[in-house]
Amino acid sequence: MDPKINEIAASIxxxxxxxxxxxxxxxxxxxxxxxxxxxxxxxxxxxTDVVEALKTSGWDRLLRNKIFAYLSSCQASLDQSxxxxxxxxxxxxxxxxxxxxxxxxxxxxxxxxxxxSIPLARKRPPEEQRALLHKWNEMGTExxxxxxxxxxxxxxxxxxxxxxxxxxxxxxxxGPEVDEKPxxxxxxxxxxxxEIPKLKDLQNQFSxxxxxxxxxxxxxxxxxxxxxxxxxxxxIAKKVxxxxxxxxxxxxxxxxxxxxxxxxxxxxxLGVTVNHLDVLKYEQLKGxxxxxxxxxxxxxYKDVKLTAVNDDYYFVFEDYLYQVLLVFSRDTxxxxxxxxxxxxxxxSFIRAQKEPSGTSxxxxxxxxxxxxxxxxxxxxxxxxxxxxYTLIKSKPTFxxxxxxxxxEGKLGQDEYAVVYPPNGVIPFHGFSMYATxxxxxxxxxxxxxxxFRQFYTRxxxxxxxxxxxxxxxVSLCLLFETTLQSLHPRLCRHLQEIGCQPLKIAFKWLVxxxxxxxxxxxxxxxxxxxxxxxxxxxxPILAVAIxxxxxxxxxxxxxxxxxxxxLADITTLHVVPLIQLVLFPT
Amino acid sequence: xxxxxKFATDLEKSVLINNxxxxxxxxxxxxxxxxxxxxxxxxxxxxxxLENGYRLSDDQIINHFPNHYELxxxxxxxxxxxxxxxxxxxxxxxxxxxxENGRYVHLDSIPVTFLLPADYNLFVEEFRKNPSSTWIMxxxxxxxxxxxxxINKLSQIKKWSRDSRSSSFVxxxxxxxxxxxxxxxxxxxxxxxxFDLRMYVLVTSYRPLKCYMYRLGFCRFCTVKYTQSxxxxxxMFVHLTNVSIQKHGEEYNPVHGGKWTISNxxxxxxGTRGKQVTDKLFDEINWLTVMSLKAVSSxxxxxxxxxxxxxYDIIIDDKLKPWLIEVGF
Numbered sequence: 001m002d003p004k005i006n007e008i009a010a011s012i013x014x015x016x017x018x019x020x021x022x023x024x025x026x027x028x029x030x031x032x033x034x035x036x037x038x039x040x041x042x043x044x045x046x047x048t049d050v051v052e053a054l055k056t057s058g059w060d061r062l063l064r065n066k067i068f069a070y071l072s073s074c075q076a077s078l079d080q081s082x083x084x085x086x087x088x089x090x091x092x093x094x095x096x097x098x099x100x101x102x103x104x105x106x107x108x109x110x111x112x113x114x115x116x117s118i119p120l121a122r123k124r125p126p127e128e129q130r131a132l133l134h135k136w137n138e139m140g141t142e143x144x145x146x147x148x149x150x151x152x153x154x155x156x157x158x159x160x161x162x163x164x165x166x167x168x169x170x171x172x173x174x175g176p177e178v179d180e181k182p183x184x185x186x187x188x189x190x191x192x193x194x195e196i197p198k199l200k201d202l203q204n205q206f207s208x209x210x211x212x213x214x215x216x217x218x219x220x221x222x223x224x225x226x227x228x229x230x231x232x233x234x235x236i237a238k239k240v241x242x243x244x245x246x247x248x249x250x251x252x253x254x255x256x257x258x259x260x261x262x263x264x265x266x267x268x269x270l271g272v273t274v275n276h277l278d279v280l281k282y283e284q285l286k287g288x289x290x291x292x293x294x295x296x297x298x299x300x301y302k303d304v305k306l307t308a309v310n311d312d313y314y315f316v317f318e319d320y321l322y323q324v325l326l327v328f329s330r331d332t333x334x335x336x337x338x339x340x341x342x343x344x345x346x347x348s349f350i351r352a353q354k355e356p357s358g359t360s361x362x363x364x365x366x367x368x369x370x371x372x373x374x375x376x377x378x379x380x381x382x383x384x385x386x387x388x389y390t391l392i393k394s395k396p397t398f399x400x401x402x403x404x405x406x407x408e409g410k411l412g413q414d415e416y417a418v419v420y421p422p423n424g425v426i427p428f429h430g431f432s433m434y435a436t437x438x439x440x441x442x443x444x445x446x447x448x449x450x451x452f453r454q455f456y457t458r459x460x461x462x463x464x465x466x467x468x469x470x471x472x473x474v475s476l477c478l479l480f481e482t483t484l485q486s487l488h489p490r491l492c493r494h495l496q497e498i499g500c501q502p503l504k505i506a507f508k509w510l511v512x513x514x515x516x517x518x519x520x521x522x523x524x525x526x527x528x529x530x531x532x533x534x535x536x537x538x539x540p541i542l543a544v545a546i547x548x549x550x551x552x553x554x555x556x557x558x559x560x561x562x563x564x565x566x567l568a569d570i571t572t573l574h575v576v577p578l579i580q581l582v583l584f585p586t
Numbered sequence: 587x588x589x590x591x592k593f594a595t596d597l598e599k600s601v602l603i604n605n606x607x608x609x610x611x612x613x614x615x616x617x618x619x620x621x622x623x624x625x626x627x628x629x630x631x632x633x634x635x636l637e638n639g640y641r642l643s644d645d646q647i648i649n650h651f652p653n654h655y656e657l658x659x660x661x662x663x664x665x666x667x668x669x670x671x672x673x674x675x676x677x678x679x680x681x682x683x684x685x686e687n688g689r690y691v692h693l694d695s696i697p698v699t700f701l702l703p704a705d706y707n708l709f710v711e712e713f714r715k716n717p718s719s720t721w722i723m724x725x726x727x728x729x730x731x732x733x734x735x736x737i738n739k740l741s742q743i744k745k746w747s748r749d750s751r752s753s754s755f756v757x758x759x760x761x762x763x764x765x766x767x768x769x770x771x772x773x774x775x776x777x778x779x780x781f782d783l784r785m786y787v788l789v790t791s792y793r794p795l796k797c798y799m800y801r802l803g804f805c806r807f808c809t810v811k812y813t814q815s816x817x818x819x820x821x822m823f824v825h826l827t828n829v830s831i832q833k834h835g836e837e838y839n840p841v842h843g844g845k846w847t848i849s850n851x852x853x854x855x856x857g858t859r860g861k862q863v864t865d866k867l868f869d870e871i872n873w874l875t876v877m878s879l880k881a882v883s884s885x886x887x888x889x890x891x892x893x894x895x896x897x898y899d900i901i902i903d904d905k906l907k908p909w910l911i912e913v914g915f
Contacts, residue, residue: 259857
């Protein structure tokens with residue numbers, strides 16, 4: 001039998017399972033019941049009538065969009081026969097490297113806790129909760145002393161780790177010793193053999209960039225303002241929005257969205273809807289932020305202050321960023337994305353309090369603090385909803401120990417393990433830049449929150465986890481180096497000779513998906529295509545294009561720092577023509 | 587042109603000097619033969635004063651009109667605009683069209699404003715129609731947010747007039763006059779913060795009117811969250827966007843100074859509100875500028891040796907209507 005069929009069957013059953021418990025399922029059921037209750041319903045044609053009615057009333061589209069969203073969020077249907085960790089990441093050395101990296105992050109967090117003697121989490125006293133609620137819309141004015149905090153890691157620390165990756169099973173033609181040296185056939189910093197697309201594959205995949213296709217970002221930008229193109233795109237955008245079909249919206253994004261319709265098109269393409277339940281959920285998460293003060297809050301705060309607040313484009317949105325990122329850290333539904341990722345959410349253990357005598361079950365049950373907990377046992381199956389809530393002690397809630405077992409009390413036992421932070425994501429230096437560009441599209445924190453969450457769980461989480469995934473940062477780095485070398489070996493050689501590794505410059509662009517480096521308008525045009533093609537491959541392509549575009553300048557430079565300086569400001573670049581330059585040079 | 591341009595200036599600002607020198611101009615002193623003089627308003631006034639008797643020759647230009655204050659003084663701007671509207675009204679010009687509430691459809695570009703003390707009675711009448719409204723008091727001859735305060739009760743203005751009268755027994759001089767305007771209490775907020783626009787307009791001639799809008803205007807942001815609460819009426823950080831005021835706020839960021847480019851604003855508005863309404867807003871801003879220049883064009887001394895760079899302060903409300911607040915340099 002065709003193995004494809006098995007795969008399809010598996011993903012259908014997976015989707016059906018997912019749908020079963022969803023809100024949409026009960027909504028559909030209710031709508032179907034209403035149809036049945038109609039006096040005109042006839043038994044003979046009941047089935048076709050109900051299906052027809054669901055189609056005409058628009059439920060059919062919602063269902064399609066939901067399925068489309070599921071399919072895009074779990075791209076390859078996983079082989080169920082493999083152990084779970086292999087489904088997450090098939091290569092053992094990648095798994096190990098990621099685990100080591102996670103351990104390093106945790107260690108660094110732990111030592112920060114110890115140094116500053118602050119807990120990972122503490123319950124806020126009621127007055128403080130009220131004060132924070134009052135300040136919720138202007139958290140930027142609060143100026144706590146964060147001078148002792150430092151980002152847990154910066155992109156360049158992460159790059160060091162990626163550079164040091166080696167495949168233990170791999171041996172170059174000339175033997176392992178020779179391969180260690182970059183002067184061997186492999187000139188770049190990335191030393192692991194991963195399959196990456198060739199230029200031909202990229203040209204096929206991104207065929208819309210070929211000349212003859214109209215593009216927002218080029219054709220609306222001519223010296224002679226091309227009203228006709230804009231009007232046409234606006235007209236199509238409206239049609240796409242009227243159709244309410246995610247797949248159309250996604251396809252539309254490939255040629256760039258007109259700025260006036262981008263917000264809605266993105267929501268439709270990514271399957272993000274914001275109804276009253278979502279607003280309630282946001283409020284609930286906000287409640288969690290008010291209840292507990294987490295160490296990551298300070299890290300987020302510090303990061304926003306270090307990045308967005310000093311940015312000409314984004315400083316205006318400081319307060320919104322807190323309202324999005326703090327809430328994000330409490331959102332356990334973000335944990336679902338770990339099933340698709342090589343990363344594991346960090347865990348913390350609850351220290352058993354020395355209770356006064358007479359403590360027992362009733363005391364336990366009087367504990368009031370609910371904090372979302374990741375249930376480790378169930379992690380082995382990605383299909384179930386893995387998460388539930390557990391009661392946790394309120395007093396000095398977590399000890400400053402992350403993921404490291406302790407011999408005291410119940411530490412180290414899985415049942416006392418909690419994911420920390422609740423969404424499992426530890427922010428690094430520049431993390432808040434994933435959210436800032438979205439502030440140009442969504443004027444309300446709630447709408448902003450859900451689109452950001454979708455962007456992160458679908459795409460951006462791959463940019464800071466070590467994996468062999470084709471969208472993972474390692475593959476993207478390799479694609480960058482290989483493409484640059486194959487397109488312009490002379491430039492690569494020149495850079496090498498002056499001691500400059502292009503990846504050292506491009507890496508920060510890649511990790512942030514260019515947020516904070518390009519002008520906002522250009523960034524949005526780039527992210528249009530990320531959505532449109534459902535992948536991140538254009539990031540390294542653009543990075544290559546920037547080097548090619550600036551080549552005449554680069555050839556004149558004789559030092560690595562000079563190269564760095566000449567590429568420090570890329571806000572004047574136009575992304576679409578640059579990408580075309582690489583994919584379809586004239 | 588074989589001869590070099592000679593410029594003089596009495597403002598030793600690097601932004602000016604650098605730009606002149608970049609063009610290969612040479613600096614001369616004001617007493618020498620200059621082609622281009624960038625002066626402050628007092629120098630211009632004395633150059634054009636009758637006693638001085640200075641005559642500008644064909645190859646000389648200067649950066650102010652002799653009676654520039656027709657637009658830049660808060661009270662005169664209001665007077666001129668009101669007069670302009672009345673004139674159009676009289677000739678039943680289509681631009682003077684009014685809606686059912688008696689408001690101008692096309693000319694309603696400044697908040698309702700009165701001169702104090704002259705129009706005190708008119709103001710009281712207007713205030714009583716909307717007793718809970720907030721008004722903003724500004725001294726006519728001062729800039730950079732000096733002497734500005736908000737009121738929302740008549741008693742506050744009575745107290746103010748008592749206080750200012752008791753200090754001196756002479757009638758208030760023109761420079762002690764105030765304008766009082768309906769406060770725009772529904773400003774458009776971005777990221778929860780209030781801002782105003784600074785747009786630069788170059789006028790090279792009033793008759794016929796020739797003006798140019800500078801593309802790189804900017805938004806100036808308050809550093810503190812905007813609140814309508816009347817408790818905060820005294821907190822000027824909430825209400826005034828002047829950089830000279832905001833600089834003293836604790837939150838002032840020296841990297842960008844709370845300034846955001848107009849192109850950012852446009853991108854944000856197109857993204858969050860749509861293209862059409864954004865285009866309409868910017869059209870209205872252009873129209874409002876032209877209208878204000880038209881309003882003074884008949885009174886301006888249209889000296890062909892003069893040009894002027896005006897700074898327009900504009901506030902946008904939450905319905906995306908622009909309001910002209912004042913014109914400065």
